[in-house]
Amino acid sequence: MNEKQLTSEIGIRAGLPAAKVKEVLELLGVEVRDALKRGDQITIPGVVKLATVQRTARVGRNPRTGEPVEIAGKRAPKAVFLKELKTAVA
Missing domain, CATH: 1.10.1220 (Arc Repressor Mutant)
Structure with a gap:
């Protein structure tokens, strides 16, 4: 839709x-x-709960070279679907 x-x-x-x-x-x-x-935090009734999570800084790897790469920490959105929606879809 x-x-x-x-x-x-x-x-x-x-x-x-x-x-x-x-x-x-x-x-x-x-x-x-x-x-x-x-x-x-925001809740849209019957659908989803939205919040933010803090992602910590970490070390990743460059897929081409395999060298370690610093990945900075950041805030990211997180969605948790509510039970009513999960049951309606199932």
Whole structure:
């Protein structure tokens, strides 16, 4: 399902115009990004829990030469799918 289909389906179920639904989805994306930047956790009910994890610095290997390479630590997004979604899909 692409973005247009998603906005259309939500619009039909909620009785809202597709343009309004698209605006709400864009705002959701902004809020999720802002919350994750702050280090907050976000739960989208019945779907997913989003958070960030700190990846530590480590030593990797260059696949061509086999030489050790320093890989810097960083924050990365993490998604945990909620039980309701897992059971619905199974």
